[in-house]
Amino acid sequence: MNPFNELHPRIVAGSRANVLAGLAVNALVDEAMLTPKPGLVDLRGSGAHRDLSWLLMCQSAHALRPAFAAMAGAGATMDDLPALRRRIGAIGRMAEATMMTATGGVNTHRGAIWALGLLVTAAAQGAGSAAIIAARAGALARLADPEAPASTGNKGEAARRTYCVGGARGQAEAGFPHVVDVALPMLLACRARGDGESAARLNSLLAIVAELDDTCLLARGGTAALAAAQAGAQAVLDAGGVSGATGPAAFQALEADMLARGTSPGGAADLLAAALLLDSLGNQPIDAMEAPHGATAV
Numbered sequence: 033m034n035p036f037n038e039l040h041p042r043i044v045a046g047s048r049a050n051v052l053a054g055l056a057v058n059a060l061v062d063e064a065m066l067t068p069k070p071g072l073v074d075l076r077g078s079g080a081h082r083d084l085s086w087l088l089m090c091q092s093a094h095a096l097r098p099a100f101a102a103m104a105g106a107g108a109t110m111d112d113l114p115a116l117r118r119r120i121g122a123i124g125r126m127a128e129a130t131m132m133t134a135t136g137g138v139n140t141h142r143g144a145i146w147a148l149g150l151l152v153t154a155a156a157q158g159a160g161s162a163a164i165i166a167a168r169a170g171a172l173a174r175l176a177d178p179e180a181p182a183s184t185g186n187k188g189e190a191a192r193r194t195y196c197v198g199g200a201r202g203q204a205e206a207g208f209p210h211v212v213d214v215a216l217p218m219l220l221a222c223r224a225r226g227d228g229e230s231a232a233r234l235n236s237l238l239a240i241v242a243e244l245d246d247t248c249l250l251a252r253g254g255t256a257a258l259a260a261a262q263a264g265a266q267a268v269l270d271a272g273g274v275s276g277a278t279g280p281a282a283f284q285a286l287e288a289d290m291l292a293r294g295t296s297p298g299g300a301a302d303l304l305a306a307a308l309l310l311d312s313l314g315n316q317p318i319d320a321m322e323a324p325h326g327a328t329a330v
C-alpha cells in the first residue's frame with residue numbers, strides 16, 4: 033500500500049494518469065519509428081499512404097497525451113462502470129476531434145485512440161498482468177455507450193458490415209486477443225531467442241497481420257488484399273522471421289505486394305502499439321502506485 037494514497041488521493045490519481053498517458057504516447061511513437069514496416073508509415077517514408085507522414089504520426093501521438101491522461105484519470109477515479117464507459121466515450125470522441133485538428137483532417141490514429149484509450153483506462157483501474165488489463169478493457173468496450181452515434185460513417189464500419197468481420201470494435205470487445213495471445217508472446221519469444229528489439233517488434237507486427245481481420249486492408253483492397261497480406265506475413269514468420277535466412281526476401285515480397293495494391297495494415301499497427309504499451313507497463317513501477325482509494329477527480 034502506498035501511504036501517499038491516503039494523504040493525497042487526487043495527486044496520486046493524477047500522477048498515475050500522467051504516467052499512463054506518457055506510456056501510451058511512447059508506444060505510438062515507437063510504433064511509428066519501427067522501420068521497416070510493410071505498407072505503413074515508417075522512417076523510410078509513407079508506405080501506401082498519400083496523406084500520412086512520420087512527422088504527422090508523431091505530432092498526432094503527442095497531441096493525444098491529454099486525452100489519454102483524462103481517460104486514465106477517469107479509470108482511476110470512477111467506480112460506476114456504465115458511467116465510466118460513457119465518460120471515456122465522450123473523451124474518445126473529443127480525442128478524435130483533437131487528432132483531426134492536429135493533423136489538418138487526416139486520420140492518423142482513430143483505431144489507436146480506441147484501443148489504447150480503453151487500455152489506459154483499464155490499466156488505471158488497478159494493477160494486473162497484460163491479460164487482466166486487456167480483459168478489463170474488453171469489459172468496458174462491451175458496455176453500451178448511449179451517447180455514441182448509431183453510425184460513424186467511417187470506412188472501417190462499412191468494411192465490417194460488407195465483409196462481416198469484427199474489426200476494431202470486435203477486437204476490443206473480445207479483450208484484445210491479438211495483443212495478448214499473438215503480439216506479446218511473439219515479442220517475448222523473439223527477445224528470448226536473441227532477436228534484436230526492432231526484429232522482435234516487426235515479427236510481432238507480422239504475427240498480428242497474419243491473423244487479424246484488419247478493416248484497413250479490407251477497405252482498401254477487399255478480401256484478396258487481406259488474404260495476400262495474411263499469407264505474406266505468415267511467409268515471413270515461416271522463414272524464421274525477418275532475421276531468418278530467407279526472411280528479408282519474404283518481407284520484400286510482402287511489402288512489394290502491399291505497395292502494388294495500395295494497401296496497409298493500419299489496424300495491426302494500432303495493435304502493435306497496444307502490445308508495446310502493455311509491454312512497457314511491465315517495466316514500470318506503476319503497479320506500486322495503487323489506484324487511490326476514495327479519489328475523486330484529477
Ligand SMILES: CC(C)(COP(=O)(O)OP(=O)(O)OC[C@H]1O[C@@H](n2cnc3c(N)ncnc32)[C@H](O[C@H]2O[C@H](COP(=O)(O)OP(=O)(O)OP(=O)(O)O)[C@@H](O)[C@H]2O)[C@@H]1O)[C@@H](O)C(=O)NCCC(=O)NCCS
Pocket residue numbers: 081083120121122124125138139140141142143144145146147149150177180184185186187188189190192198199200201203244245246247248252298299300302303
Ligand atoms: C470503434 C471505433 C474504432 C470506430 O470504428 P469504425 O467502425 O467507425 O471504423 P474506423 O474508424 O474506420 O476503423 C477503426 C480503425 O481501427 C483500426 N483497425 C482496423 N481494423 C482493426 C482491427 N481488426 N482491430 C483493431 N483495430 C483495427 C484502423 O485504424 C488505423 O488505420 C487508420 C489509417 O488507415 P487509412 O486506410 O489511412 O484510413 P482512412 O483515413 O480512414 O482512409 P483513407 O481516406 O486514407 O483511404 C488509422 O486510424 C489507424 O489508427 C481503423 O481505421 C471508435 O473510433 C469509436 O467508436 N470511438 C468512439 C469513442 C469511444 O467510444 N471511445 C472509447 C474509449 S477510447
Ligand SMILES: Nc1ncnc2[nH]cnc12
Pocket residue numbers: 063064071072073074081084089140141144296297298299301302
Ligand atoms: N505507422 C502507421 N502507418 C499508417 N497507418 C497507421 N496507423 C497506425 N500506425 C500507422
